[in-house]
Amino acid sequence: MSSLTIRTYPDPVLKGECAPVETVTDEVRRLLDDMAETMYLNNGIGLAAPQVGERARLIVVDVERGEEGDTLLKLVNPRIIEKQGETKSEEGCLSCPDLLIEVNRFESVTVEALSPDGKETTIEAAGLLAICLQHEIDHLDGVLLVDRLSSLRRTLYQKKRVKEDAKPADTGDESRRTDTTL
Numbered sequence: 770m771s772s773l774t775i776r777t778y779p780d781p782v783l784k785g786e787c788a789p790v791e792t793v794t795d796e797v798r799r800l801l802d803d804m805a806e807t808m809y810l811n812n813g814i815g816l817a818a819p820q821v822g823e824r825a826r827l828i829v830v831d832v833e834r835g836e837e838g839d840t841l842l843k844l845v846n847p848r849i850i851e852k853q854g855e856t857k858s859e860e861g862c863l864s865c866p867d868l869l870i871e872v873n874r875f876e877s878v879t880v881e882a883l884s885p886d887g888k889e890t891t892i893e894a895a896g897l898l899a900i901c902l903q904h905e906i907d908h909l910d911g912v913l914l915v916d917r918l919s920s921l922r923r924t925l926y927q928k929k930r931v932k933e934d935a936k937p938a939d940t941g942d943e944s945r946r947t948d949t950t951l
C-alpha cells in the first residue's frame with residue numbers, strides 16, 4: 770500500500786460527476802487500499818476517489834478509525850436507495866482545509882454498493898456512519914462543503930486557499946481538526 774496526495778479545493782478534479790466502475794479489477798482494489806491508507810494517515814474517517822485525483826465512484830469509510838476491529842468499508846459505485854429523518858452535522862473535509870460547516874443530513878440511509886470482491890452489498894447506516902456515507906457520495910457527484918457556503922463566504926474562502934497554497938505546508942497544527950473530517 771502507498772499513501773496518495775490529497776487534492777484540495779479549488780482543484781478541478783473535485784468537480785463534476787465521477788464515472789461508475791464497470792469491473793472491479795485488481796487495479797480498483799489496489800486504489801481502494803491506497804485510499805484507506807491515505808485516509809488513516811490524514812486522520813480522516815472517510816475518503817472519496819476524486820480526493821486523490823481519481824474520477825471513479827469509489828469510497829472508503831471507517832468511523833472507528835481502525836480502532837475497534839475491522840470497521841473499514843471499501844465501496845464501489847455506492848448509491849443511497851433509502852433515506853429517513855433529518856439531522857445536522859458539523860463537518861470538515863480533507864479537501865477543504867480550515868473549513869467547518871453545519872450541514873443538513875438524513876439521519877439514516879440505506880446504501881447499495883459493490884464490495885471489493887465485486888459482490889452486491891447493502892449497508893443500513895445511522896448516526897455518524899450515515900453522515901459519512903452521505904458526505905463521501907456527495908464527493909462522487911462533485912459536491913463539496915464549499916458549495917454549501919454563500920457566494921460571498923465561498924469567495925473569501927477561495928482567496929484564503931490561494932494564499933495558503935503559496936505557503937509551505939503546515940503539518941503541525943492539530944487544533945484546526947475536527948472529529949468529523951471526511
Ligand code: ZN
Pocket residue numbers: 861862863864904908951
Ligand atoms: Zn470530504
